[in-house]
Amino acid sequence: MPVVTRGLTKRFRGGQVAVDAIDLEVxxxxxxxxxGPNGSGKTTTIRMLLGLITPTSGSVQLLGxxxxxxxxxxxxxxxxxxxxxxxxxxxxxxxxxxxxxAADRTADPRTRKARAGEALERVGLSNASGKKxxxxxLGMRQRLAIAVALMQRRELLVLDEPTxxxxxxxxxxxxxxxxxxxxxxxxxxxxxxLLAEVEQLCTHAAVMSRGRxxxxxxxADLRSELRPRLVVRTPDPQQAEKTLTSLGLTDVRRQDxxxxxxxxxxxxxxxxxxxxxxDVRIHAFGLQHPSLEDAFVALxxxxxxxxx
Amino acid sequence: xxxxxTATTVTRPLPARPxxxxxxVALFAxxxxxxxxxxxxxVTLAVLAGVPVLVGVAIRLSGSEGGTEGFIGQVAGNGFFxxxxxxxxxxxxxxxxAVTVVSGESLAGEASLGTLRxxxxxxxxxxxxLAAKMVALAVFCLTATMVIWLSGLIAGVVLFPxxxxxxxxxxxxxxxxxxxxxxxxxxxxxxxxxxLAGIGLFVSSLTSTPLAAMAATFGAxxxxxxxxxxxxxxxxxxxxxxxxxxxxxxxxxxxxxxDAIVRNLWIQAAYLxxxxxxxxxxLTSRDING
Amino acid sequence: MGVAQRSRRWLVPVTAVAVVAGVGALGPVVADASxxxxxxxxxxxxxxVQTAKVDGLSGTVTxxxxxxxxxxxxxxxxxxxxxDLLTGDHTARVAFAGPDKARVSVLxxxxxxxxTTDGKTAWVYDSSRREAAKINLPARPAKPEVAPEKExxxxxxxxxxxxxxxxxxxxVEVSGTESVAGRDAYKxxxxxxxxxxxVGSVTLAVxxxxxxxLQVTVMPRTGKDPAVQLGFSSVSFDVxxxxxxxxxxxxxxxxxxxxxxxxxxxxxxxxATPKKSTPTKPxxxxxxxxxxxxxxxxxxxMVRGQVPVAGxxxxxxxxxxxxxxxxxxxxxxxxxxxxxxxxxTDDGRIFIGLVTPDTLQAAAAKAPR
Numbered sequence: 027m028p029v030v031t032r033g034l035t036k037r038f039r040g041g042q043v044a045v046d047a048i049d050l051e052v053x054x055x056x057x058x059x060x061x062g063p064n065g066s067g068k069t070t071t072i073r074m075l076l077g078l079i080t081p082t083s084g085s086v087q088l089l090g091x092x093x094x095x096x097x098x099x100x101x102x103x104x105x106x107x108x109x110x111x112x113x114x115x116x117x118x119x120x121x122x123x124x125x126x127x128a129a130d131r132t133a134d135p136r137t138r139k140a141r142a143g144e145a146l147e148r149v150g151l152s153n154a155s156g157k158k159x160x161x162x163x164l165g166m167r168q169r170l171a172i173a174v175a176l177m178q179r180r181e182l183l184v185l186d187e188p189t190x191x192x193x194x195x196x197x198x199x200x201x202x203x204x205x206x207x208x209x210x211x212x213x214x215x216x217x218x219x220l221l222a223e224v225e226q227l228c229t230h231a232a233v234m235s236r237g238r239x240x241x242x243x244x245x246a247d248l249r250s251e252l253r254p255r256l257v258v259r260t261p262d263p264q265q266a267e268k269t270l271t272s273l274g275l276t277d278v279r280r281q282d283x284x285x286x287x288x289x290x291x292x293x294x295x296x297x298x299x300x301x302x303x304x305d306v307r308i309h310a311f312g313l314q315h316p317s318l319e320d321a322f323v324a325l326x327x328x329x330x331x332x333x334x
Numbered sequence: 335x336x337x338x339x340t341a342t343t344v345t346r347p348l349p350a351r352p353x354x355x356x357x358x359v360a361l362f363a364x365x366x367x368x369x370x371x372x373x374x375x376x377v378t379l380a381v382l383a384g385v386p387v388l389v390g391v392a393i394r395l396s397g398s399e400g401g402t403e404g405f406i407g408q409v410a411g412n413g414f415f416x417x418x419x420x421x422x423x424x425x426x427x428x429x430x431x432a433v434t435v436v437s438g439e440s441l442a443g444e445a446s447l448g449t450l451r452x453x454x455x456x457x458x459x460x461x462x463x464l465a466a467k468m469v470a471l472a473v474f475c476l477t478a479t480m481v482i483w484l485s486g487l488i489a490g491v492v493l494f495p496x497x498x499x500x501x502x503x504x505x506x507x508x509x510x511x512x513x514x515x516x517x518x519x520x521x522x523x524x525x526x527x528x529x530l531a532g533i534g535l536f537v538s539s540l541t542s543t544p545l546a547a548m549a550a551t552f553g554a555x556x557x558x559x560x561x562x563x564x565x566x567x568x569x570x571x572x573x574x575x576x577x578x579x580x581x582x583x584x585x586x587x588x589x590x591x592x593d594a595i596v597r598n599l600w601i602q603a604a605y606l607x608x609x610x611x612x613x614x615x616x617l618t619s620r621d622i623n624g
Numbered sequence: 625m626g627v628a629q630r631s632r633r634w635l636v637p638v639t640a641v642a643v644v645a646g647v648g649a650l651g652p653v654v655a656d657a658s659x660x661x662x663x664x665x666x667x668x669x670x671x672x673v674q675t676a677k678v679d680g681l682s683g684t685v686t687x688x689x690x691x692x693x694x695x696x697x698x699x700x701x702x703x704x705x706x707x708d709l710l711t712g713d714h715t716a717r718v719a720f721a722g723p724d725k726a727r728v729s730v731l732x733x734x735x736x737x738x739x740t741t742d743g744k745t746a747w748v749y750d751s752s753r754r755e756a757a758k759i760n761l762p763a764r765p766a767k768p769e770v771a772p773e774k775e776x777x778x779x780x781x782x783x784x785x786x787x788x789x790x791x792x793x794x795x796v797e798v799s800g801t802e803s804v805a806g807r808d809a810y811k812x813x814x815x816x817x818x819x820x821x822x823v824g825s826v827t828l829a830v831x832x833x834x835x836x837x838l839q840v841t842v843m844p845r846t847g848k849d850p851a852v853q854l855g856f857s858s859v860s861f862d863v864x865x866x867x868x869x870x871x872x873x874x875x876x877x878x879x880x881x882x883x884x885x886x887x888x889x890x891x892x893x894x895x896a897t898p899k900k901s902t903p904t905k906p907x908x909x910x911x912x913x914x915x916x917x918x919x920x921x922x923x924x925x926m927v928r929g930q931v932p933v934a935g936x937x938x939x940x941x942x943x944x945x946x947x948x949x950x951x952x953x954x955x956x957x958x959x960x961x962x963x964x965x966x967x968x969t970d971d972g973r974i975f976i977g978l979v980t981p982d983t984l985q986a987a988a989a990k991a992p993r
Contacts, residue, residue, distance in 0.1 A: 076455045079621035101457035108455065112448025116372060125368065128360035129456035129463070135360050174452060403752040404734060411876045422734065500874035502736040502751040503729060573648065583734040591717070591731055593684065593857070604644040611637035619633050 027087075028052055028182045028213040029075060034084035036070050044070040046237035047084065052215050052230070057208050059224035059245075060217035062234030063326060068217040069109050071234070072186050075215075076106050089181055102132045105175025105183040110190065111167035115160035119151055119170050122159055127177045145173040150199065164191035172200065176207075183207065185216040189223060201227050221318050235326035252316045256289045256297065259310035269304040273297060286314070361458055365470040369436060375474070378432045379481050385428060386420035386486035390493040413490030414499050414509060417516045418586070420486040421479065421523055425579060429478055430555050433527045436474050437534025438548030440467045441617065445542035451622050460618045468535060468610060475527040479520040487513070505588035515585045522582040526598060529575045529605030530555060536613040539620070575605055658801045659808035661832050666796045669812055669830060676835035680721035680863030683805065687854040688713045691963045715857075725869040740871050747871035756873045760883040793817050793920035804829045804838040805856040820983040821845070821921035822963050834861055844962045851963045917975075917987040924977035924987035943968065949981070953988040 029052035036045040045067045052058045062068050073079045075086055077094030086093040088100045113122045123142040127133045133141075146155045149169035159167065168191050175183055188204070189197040204227060208214050218224060224231050224245070232242040241248070256275065260266045266285040271278050275297075278287035289297065298311055369375055393409050393416075405419035441464075444450040453463055490496060499512030507515075534551040541547050555575075561567065562574045571577055578598025584591040689711055717729040724743035729736055735752035746759040799813040809829040816823055822845050829839035839855025873879045915926045946957040949967070956969035958981045967975040967984040975984045975991070 073451075073622065076451075077457075078451055078454060079623065080619070097457050098459050101455055104455070106455040108451050110448070112452055114368070114447060114449060121371075125364045126452050126456050128357075128364040129453050129458035131358045131361070131459075131462075133357060133360070135357050407754065408876075498875075500876070502734075504736075504738055504749045504751065504756070504871060504874055504877075506872070506874045580733050584731070587729075587731065587736060591684075591715075594715075594731075604648070608637060608640045608644055611640040612634075615633040615637050619631070 028054055028089050029058075029215055030087040031071075031075070032085045034071065034074060034086060035082045036067075036074060036079065037082040043237055045074065045081075048234070048237075048239045050232060050239065050242070052213060054213050055208070055211060056230045057204065057214045057228045058216065059228035059231040060215060060234065061221070061224050061231055061322070062217075062219065064219055066234045066326075067237040068234055069186055072108055072184055072215075072217060075184060076101070076104070076108065078108065102130050102178065103181045105178070105180040107171045107175055107183075107185045107188060109186050111164075111171035113159040113162075113167065113170065116158060118156050118158055119146065119162065119166075119173075120155040122170065123173060123177060126174050130178075133178065141177050142173075145176040146170075148176055148203065149173045165193060165196050168192055169196070169200075172203070180212055182213045182215065185214065187218055188216055189218070189220070221322055225318050233322065233325050240325045248318070248321065252318070252321055253288060254313040254315045255286050256294065257284060257286045257310070257312060257314045258301065258306075258308060259284050260301075260306050260308055262306050265304060266301060266306045269301055269306060270297070273300055283309070289313070358462070361462060362466045362469055365466040366473060369470045369474055370477075375436065378435065379478065382424060382428060382432065382478055383481045383485040385424050385482060386416050386489045389420055389423060390416050390486075390489040394493045408500075409490070410494060412499065413492075413494030413496040414512050414516070416490035416494065417483055417486035417513075418519060418583075420482050421516070421519055421582070422580075424482055425523055425526075425582075429475075429523065429527055430530055431552065432478055433471070433475060433530050434534055434548050434551045434555065437471050437531045438538050438551045439544045440471065440535055441538040441613075442541050442544040442547040443538075445622070446544055454622060461614060464535070464539075464610075464614055464617050468531070471531040471535065472524075472528060475531060476521070476524040478527075479524040483516060483520040486516075501588045502583065502586045503588040507588075515590075518585050519582045522585065522595060522598075523579075526579050526582070526602055529602040529609075532606035532609035532613070533575075536609040536616065539613040539616040573601070575601065577601065659803055659832075661801045661808055661810065664798055664810060666798050666812065669798055669810055669835075670796070672835040673812070673828070673830055673837060678720075678722070678834055678836060678861055680719075680725075681836070681859060681861050682719040682864045682868070683717075683856045683859030685716045685718050685855065686713065686857045687716075687852070688850070689852050689854075690849060691851055691961050719864040719868050721863050721866070721869065725864075725866070727864075727869050738871070740869050742866070742869040747873070749871065749873070749877075754877050756871075756877050756879045758873070758879060758881045760881070762884060799827065801832075802829055804831075805859045807838060807859065808832045809838055816921040818921050819845070820979050822965065822978050822980060823851075823921060829855065836861075842963075847962055915991065917991055918983075922977070922979050922983050924975050924979060924984055926987075926991050927974045927976070928972060949985060951985050951989060953985070953991065956988075958984070 029050055031048055031050040033047045033049065034045060035043065035047050037043050048067075048071065050071070060068055060071070070079065074081050075088060075093065077097040080094070088096075089103055091100045093100065113119075114125070117125070120139075120142055123145060124138055127138050127142065128135070143152070143155070146152050149172050151166060151169050151173060154162065154166060159170065162170065168188070172185070172188060175185070183204075185204075189200050192200060201223070204214055204216065216223075216227070228245055230242075230244050231248060233240050256270070258266050258270070260283060263280050263283055263285050267278055267280045270285060270287050274292060275287035275289055278285065294313060298308070301308060301311075389406070390409065390413075393406070405415050405422055408415040409419055441450070444453060454460065458466075496509060498506050498508055499515075500506050530551070533554055534547070537550045537554070538544070538547040541550075558575050562571055562576055578594055578601055581594035581598045584595050691711070715731045717727075717731065719725075719727040725741065727738070727740035729738045729740075732752070735750075737751070738747065738749040740747050741761065744761055746761055748757040748759070749755070793816060795815040795817055797813050797815070799811045802809055802811055809831050812828045812830055814826040814828075816825075824843040824845040827839075827841045827843070828837045829841075830836070831838050838859065840852065841850045841855075842852040844851045917924045917926060942959065943957055946959050946968075948955060949958050954969050954971055956967050956973075959966045959968070960981055963978060965977060965979055965981050965984050967981070967988055969975075969988065973988075973991070975988050977984060977987070979987075
């Protein structure tokens with residue numbers, strides 16, 4: 027597994043626990059969505075994964091080697107984008123790429139320029155490569171930051187909010203790029219607070235809340251747990267509620283002209299027939315699949331963008 | 335798509351990586367590029383290059399012959415002394431200021447831009463990054479004094495007659511000998527700045543605000559200067575950073591008097607060792623949150 | 625890497641501080657380790673010293689003087705240029721070739737003062753003022769008493785003066801060995817038997833091969849730091865080349881020329897070693913025939929009519945702060961430092977000596993009006 031943490035904990039000097047004994051397991055080849063509201067400890071976790079900050083306790087294994095001890099041999103195989111793009115504004119995009127690549131002693135200086143050109147092309151910045159980063163928009167900087175990670179073939183990409191600041195077009199491009207890289211066999215670990223991103227992109231997800239991992243599984247498992255509910259709109263809600271309860275639905279609720287409940291394994295066509303038989307007039311009838319958002323709120327007990 | 339299906343497949347083999355350390359020099363070259371690739375550095379060097387020009391023009395215009403003691407008083411008679419006088423004049427303020435700015439910027443600047451995290455995940459390696467910063471600082475110190483040397487030579491030749499050089503001991507040596515000694519002085523002054531550079535590097539490792547690092551470094555420099563001016567504590571004076579700074583002039587004796595020069599170099603080495611070690615301890619244990 | 629391991633990294637700079645402090649503090653101690661030398665009696669050592677003779681030497685002399693006062697009141701004002709040699713730390717290069725060639729170069733901050741003589745001509749050169757003075761010496765000097773400045777910086781001359789002062793008032797002993805300028809030396813210590821003086825002891829470091837004194841250390845009666853330390857930091861007993869003592873005035877330097885016989889070196893005479901050998905000093909530098917009261921360590925010098933004039937700022941302040949004392953001799957102000965005491969009476973006499981203030985007052989009582 028490219029990323030494994032055990033009891034990873036970070037307690038800041040003030041005593042505040044930002045990350046509380048988390049066990050992450052990121053399978054090879056996965057696109058791993060690291061989901062959580064702002065302030066839930068995602069970035070702190072990513073910094074610990076990359077050896078930028080020292081865990082208070084617990085361990086990190088990156089590509090099978092312990093961090094931060096083995097960082098000099100591990101990190102060249104890892105592309106990283108941590109908490110927004112950071113560059114030398116007085117340099118061109120290309121010069122920035124060259125510098126970060128030069129910092130890696132395993133990077134071949136002879137191919138450096140060519141690799142920078144490729145990376146810039148891949149993120150669509152070829153035309154802006156000679157412009158000073160000062161003149162870049164946030165979206166361009168975001169792309170440049172991804173280009174840094176693409177300077178080499180990587181076994182693992184750790185991307186912190188990679189689509190932050192991008193317009194819808196750019197967001198789509200970046201997601202396609204991530205899929206493409208994953209198709210090449212690169213494991214992607216991407217944090218985000220955008221549920222849509224996880225739904226569209228990821229094979230796996232972990233949900234973080236208040237420093238803890240509240241859920242970690244494949245997306246398939248996560249989705250399968252979202253049980254559809256039967257929703258009936260009727261002018262006879264009391265009758266409908268009674269009938270459905272008697273048919274064996276659980277968690278039946280009624281509000282105004284809507285009655286809903288968990289059908290479990292009951293065949294849905296029979297339910298409709300039973301309602302009609304009970305003289306319940308039906309205006310609308312159907313199964314409603316809950317969104318990931320509902321699940322998210324259920325897991326974290328809070329909405330989006332809620333800082334602690 | 336379940337995780338187990340894609341778990342271990344790597345569709346393209348990764349290209350073989352050269353062994354670690356093969357291209358270790360690139361970081362050091364990149365650091366030099368960072369220091370010297372900035373307009374600010376060139377403005378600083380231009381200001382330093384302006385010192386001999388200003389001093390020379392002022393002496394030329396005032397036309398004062400003699401009267402003034404020391405190296406300045408000799409400039410009008412021999413343009414060679416413009417080099418030495420400019421170096422001596424730049425030592426108490428201009429050069430320390432320049433070193434303060436560049437050293438204060440070194441780590442705090444990267445931290446404030448956020449590029450420090452990019453460098454560390456590259457990975458540059460914290461100890462190696464610090465070493466590269468220090469080497470770049472040393473090269474800057476040397477460049478700064480060499481700029482004054484060169485500008486002093488050019489301004490001296492243009493503005494004044496130039497000829498054989500009278501040493502402090504009253505001996506006369508050839509201009510070539512004098513220029514070589516002045517070159518040595520430029521190197522000695524550059525080395526004299528390393529202690530301050532070490533302090534700046536350490537202070538810079540403490541903060542993510544370059545201006546704060548520069549202010550604190552310059553503050554430390556001022557405090558050391560004040561301590562050196564208080565006669566009641568003259569016991570500690572020989573251990574202060576700037577105590578031996580004027581020893582460069584001992585190169586202009588016949589023969590050169592090395593004791594004070596060597597002592598100054600030891601003092602600089604001691605300051606550098608202590609503060610470099612402190613910067614190392616700080617940087618390698620620091621949480622990079624910026 | 626846990627928190628403990630991280631804080632352990634700070635041991636590195638802490639170690640660096642310790643090493644630097646250790647080298648700084650212990651280095652000199654190691655260098656000064658006492659060498660093993662065969663025993664010698666004080667008397668033998670004194671005899672050897674007095675007969676010691678070298679044909680030439682060269683080296684670097686450092687002096688460190690801490691009399692506890694920025695300036696010595698009552699000193700001849702024209703001696704100002706040399707006054708600074710009596711305070712603070714100085715370094716000089718000295719060279720000597722018998723009988724009458726000598727060179728002293730005082731290494732000032734970014735400047736140099738040179739005094740050199742080949743026996744016929746003496747040159748004084750001041751690099752900061754770019755002035756040189758040529759002094760044609762009398763064909764045959766009455767005494768081989770060469771450069772006046774040499775007395776300040778040549779440990780040999782300084783030590784001989786101390787030997788002259790040795791009399792029953794002084795305990796003389798060989799107090800061990802030490803290494804001075806890389807040479808093995810005996811320490812000859814002179815301790816005043818009276819407690820009226822501020823001098824605690826005077827120690828000569830005598831080279832065990834040439835019997836030349838290499839260093840003089842004057843300790844005050846109170847305190848651990850030397851009041852005066854003057855000695856070689858490096859020395860060679862090879863005879864320096866004759867060119868060492870030659871001087872060619874550089875171009876652009878103002879040269880004044882004088883021919884002596886009549887006490888020409890008065891202007892450049894430093895107030896020779898007042899801190900070491902009281903009785904002899906004022907006799908040479910004073911203009912008004914100072915009177916010496918008492919003898920040995922507790923002798924006091926009286927000078928008339930040299931009350932400092934107003935306008936001499938720091939001195940005025942000093943006097944204003946000084947306590948006033950009264951006695952059968954009248955009344956006056958007392959200035960004391962850890963080495964030197966001075967009594968300035970209201971009737972215009974100055975008593976000065978390396979003695980306690982009480983001794984000064986006692987001397988004043990005995991002094992002629």
